[in-house]
Amino acid sequence: MQTLIDIFANLSFWGAVLRIATPLILGTLGVLLCERAGVLNLGIEGIMVAGAFTGWLTVYGGHSLWAGVAVAALTGALLGLLHAWLTVGLALSQHVSGLGITLLATALSSYASRVSFPKVSTPPTIAPFEPMAGLGIPVLDTQTPLTLLALLLVPLLAYVLNRTPAGLALRMVGENPAAAEGQGVSVAHTRTVAIVAGSALMGVAGSFLTLAAFNAFFFNMANGRGWICVALVVFASWRPGKALVGALLFAIFDALQLRLQQSGDAALPYQVYLMLPYLLSILALIVVARKAAYPQALMKPYRKGER
Numbered sequence: 001m002q003t004l005i006d007i008f009a010n011l012s013f014w015g016a017v018l019r020i021a022t023p024l025i026l027g028t029l030g031v032l033l034c035e036r037a038g039v040l041n042l043g044i045e046g047i048m049v050a051g052a053f054t055g056w057l058t059v060y061g062g063h064s065l066w067a068g069v070a071v072a073a074l075t076g077a078l079l080g081l082l083h084a085w086l087t088v089g090l091a092l093s094q095h096v097s098g099l100g101i102t103l104l105a106t107a108l109s110s111y112a113s114r115v116s117f118p119k120v121s122t123p124p125t126i127a128p129f130e131p132m133a134g135l136g137i138p139v140l141d142t143q144t145p146l147t148l149l150a151l152l153l154v155p156l157l158a159y160v161l162n163r164t165p166a167g168l169a170l171r172m173v174g175e176n177p178a179a180a181e182g183q184g185v186s187v188a189h190t191r192t193v194a195i196v197a198g199s200a201l202m203g204v205a206g207s208f209l210t211l212a213a214f215n216a217f218f219f220n221m222a223n224g225r226g227w228i229c230v231a232l233v234v235f236a237s238w239r240p241g242k243a244l245v246g247a248l249l250f251a252i253f254d255a256l257q258l259r260l261q262q263s264g265d266a267a268l269p270y271q272v273y274l275m276l277p278y279l280l281s282i283l284a285l286i287v288v289a290r291k292a293a294y295p296q297a298l299m300k301p302y303r304k305g306e307r
Contacts, residue, residue: 007259015142016258019213021251022143023048023205025150027229028236028243029157030076030201036161036238037194038174038297042098043083044202045226046105047076051206053109056217057116059126069146069207076203077196079105084192091301102226110219123216144212146204151244153201158240170194174295177302187302202226228281235285237292249284253277 007013027044034041055072059065079101086097117124129144140148161167169190172180177187205225210217228250236242257273 007256011138012142013255013259014139016255017248017251018139018143018147020254021247022147022150022212023208023225024229024232024247024250025154025244026146026201026205026208027226028232028247029150029153029240030198030205031229031233032236032238032240032243033157033170033198033201034080034195035233035298036174036295037170037191038177038295038300038302039084039087039191039195040094040098040299041080041083041195041198041202042095042230043079043101043105043199044098044229045222045224046102046109047079047199047202048206048209048222048226049109050075050079050105051203052210052221053113053206053217055203055207056126056210057112059211060124065129065211068211069204072203072207072211073200074203076206077200079203080196080199081192083199084195087301088188088191088195091303094299094301113217113219123218125215126211128210128215129212144208146208146212149204150208154240154244161240171295174297177297177300181304187304191302202229205229231281231285234292234294235281235288237288238295246284250277250281253280 027048031041031044051072054075055068058071059068063071083097083101086092086100087094129146131142131144132148133141135141159167161171169180169185172183173185173187173190173194180190181187206222209221214221232243232246232250235246254277257276260276261273
């Protein structure tokens with residue numbers, strides 16, 4: 001018990017929580033944006049890997065860190081456009097399209113990395129984002145600008161979804177696309193924009209891994225974070241504010257298991273601590289998801305004029 005108290009009382013622990021949560025917040029907001037429009041995007045894992053690689057390669061090539069973030073967002077947007085063409089334009093299976101994009105993006109990133117650095121045994125490094133200073137908030141002073149961006153996007157997305165005509169149209173398309181079409185809203189256009197914008201956020205989430213959390217690109221660095229984001233959207237009941245809570249909750253579990261392993265008095269095998277954040281997240285998901293009100297048109301292809 002004393003170990004837990006010491007961990008939670010340590011400011012560095014909460015700094016680690018925010019760092020772990022940042023790509024989850026960005027990725028979850030991206031998935032949420034797609035799903036509120038009625039489209040499941042399982043391509044997030046591959047999009048994060050592609051964003052991590054292209055963003056890092058841009059900076060390694062001599063461009064600025066923010067240029068790397070922009071390229072990562074563009075990479076995500078292009079992969080999102082492909083997903084939109086397959087699922088909205090051709091009305092193909094959203095599951096198959098998303099998984100295909102994950103495989104494609106991951107394989108292309110791996111291939112491009114090997115071609116770019118064929119004889120390198122250790123990944124080259126860059127100078128990543130430096131922590132912000134002077135904000136007057138101790139926890140945020142240890143974070144990079146991408147963390148602040150992720151936190152600011154939560155209320156911004158909530159406002160857009162709930163307080164603007166564009167957000168109303170997007171939610172309407174995700175609930176009843178036929179009714180939205182009857183009101184003059186283009187379902188195809190709205191869904192495409194939502195998928196492209198959401199995928200761009202996924203690309204930025206990936207860029208955080210190489211431009212802020214680490215300073216190099218290596219394989220499997222997404223490490224299942226994309227799938228966690230998909231689950232967090234359900235946990236959040238498709239609401240940005242609750243998505244932030246879910247991402248922070250998972251990050252607390254993850255940071256806690258790291259601290260428990262480092263404490264030196266761990267009574268359980270380290271594998272148990274590695275499973276801890278996932279087990280606790282599954283438990284929280286089971287409790288919350290039973291009452292989740294999902295978008296009624298989620299995963300349902302829409303063809304204009306059909307009933």
